[in-house]
Amino acid sequence: MSNKVYDSAQAALNGLVQDGHTLAVGGFGLCGIPEALIAALKDTGVKQLTCISNNAGVDGFGLGLLLETKQIKKMISSYVGENKEFERQFLSGELEVELTPQGTLAEKLRAGGAGIPAFFTPTGVGTVIAEGKEVREFNGKDYILEQSLTADVALVKAYKADKAGNLVFRKTAQNFNPVCAMAGKITIAEVEQIVEIGDLDPDEIHLAGIYVNRIVLNASPEKRIEQMTLKAEA
Numbered sequence: 001m002s003n004k005v006y007d008s009a010q011a012a013l014n015g016l017v018q019d020g021h022t023l024a025v026g027g028f029g030l031c032g033i034p035e036a037l038i039a040a041l042k043d044t045g046v047k048q049l050t051c052i053s054n055n056a057g058v059d060g061f062g063l064g065l066l067l068e069t070k071q072i073k074k075m076i077s078s079y080v081g082e083n084k085e086f087e088r089q090f091l092s093g094e095l096e097v098e099l100t101p102q103g104t105l106a107e108k109l110r111a112g113g114a115g116i117p118a119f120f121t122p123t124g125v126g127t128v129i130a131e132g133k134e135v136r137e138f139n140g141k142d143y144i145l146e147q148s149l150t151a152d153v154a155l156v157k158a159y160k161a162d163k164a165g166n167l168v169f170r171k172t173a174q175n176f177n178p179v180c181a182m183a184g185k186i187t188i189a190e191v192e193q194i195v196e197i198g199d200l201d202p203d204e205i206h207l208a209g210i211y212v213n214r215i216v217l218n219a220s221p222e223k224r225i226e227q228m229t230l231k232a233e234a
Contacts, residue, residue: 113182154184165209
């Protein structure tokens with residue numbers, strides 16, 4: 001088995017992402033984002049990227065870093081709030097955005113990873129989501145045909161990995177990460193702990209190592225909180 005562990009996010013990305021590539025990036029808000037990989041991706045200078053992600057981080061952090069440097073040409077997302085630069089670029093026509101219902105986005109990635117090219121869903125019937133898509137009736141109910149998603153490279157965040165790439169996620173930080181990993185032709189996992197093969201109980205593994213090509217350790221991620229409300233002292 002080839003060595004999947006790389007010394008740094010920069011090394012894991014070296015020569016992998018090219019201009020015009022499509023990326024699947026895990027996370028929900030700022031929870032469970034591969035922050036070191038995103039920062040390293042910014043430093044590569046690649047551009048014209050299509051990013052599949054639930055949202056685009058915030059100004060100055062997460063995928064917001066790549067928006068500031070205009071390395072992203074298109075976002076496929078389900079939520080675009082809390083990022084003023086995202087809003088500005090979209091309204092000015094600088095950024096292409098494909099808004100997708102959140103559950104549909106998750107299923108598009110899962111289906112892509114499973115080799116399923118398309119599926120029918122009732123979500124979006126009768127709305128702008130259905131425009132230009134096939135509508136078919138099943139058991140008296142309309143469904144629209146959605147094509148699945150795959151990516152040239154997937155960047156995901158997990159809590160723990162063994163050296164074979166088996167991943168363990170932590171609580172809600174799991175979110176879109178497993179399906180992004182499945183949808184990527186090449187998947188890089190950023191993790192907080194790396195253990196030896198055999199140290200993980202098979203029952204605690206959330207994603208099999210067959211989906212993971214490269215692993216990088218980030219033992220002390222920032223884990224920035226999007227919004228914090230503090231109670232004033234009496």
